[in-house]
Amino acid sequence: MEQxxxxxxxxxxxxxxxxxxxxxxxxxxxxxxxxxxWDTALGRLRRLNPNVFTDKQTAEFASIKRRLSIQKAKIQTLGFLYPMPD
Incomplete structure (x- = not known):
């Protein structure tokens, strides 16, 4: 599961x-x-359960969330679904 x-x-x-x-x-x-x-990435993002992450995975997930936040305007301009709640 970890892999x-x-x-x-x-x-x-x-x-x-x-x-x-x-x-x-x-x-x-x-x-x-x-x-x-992007659609595939969203599916994978929604499927993740942070409660079972290792410390390294938790850090990577936090980095992804920060990066998503920074790219929010570009994601929405492209007409893609922004996956994180405001």
Missing amino acids: KIDWDLEYISGVLSDIETINLPWSELERVSISID
């Missing part, structure tokens, strides 16, 4: 890195390409 959580956190982080590094405006091809990955 699956690590894979999910790594996948989410990777997709978020794509959003962080590409400047707006995105081409339609870029938007479609990342939207598929």
Whole structure:
């Protein structure tokens, strides 16, 4: 289970890195390409249970949440669902 959580956190982080590094405006091809990955990342994010995280996973999850917060405007501009509550 621990390794699956690590894979999910790594996948989410990777997709978020794509959003962080590409400047707006995105081409339609870029938007479609990342939207598929974003939907998968959201599914993995929702499936995570922080109550069973190791300390390292807790730190990685906190980093992802901070990064999501920083990218909120870009995520919403792209028309993607922002996964964290305000």
